[in-house]
Amino acid sequence: MKCKQCGTKVSHDDFFCPECGTKLREYPEHYQSRGPPWNIILFLIVFAAIIIFAYINREQIVQIVKQILNIKL
């Protein structure tokens, strides 16, 4: 698609024209929603849990990794 202001070729994903800055379309509803980004917070919690789990079980994980490497070799 093209910018209606300057005719520059723009991506369908672009909200603003990279050339002249004209607003191409409205932000989707979820971009405007306020409040904390729960999906990111949830991801960080899960990630932290994995790190903690890996730290606590690092000996077992080392053994598992060694086993996997042995199988592959």
Ligand SMILES: [Zn+2]
């Ligand atoms: Zn433009």
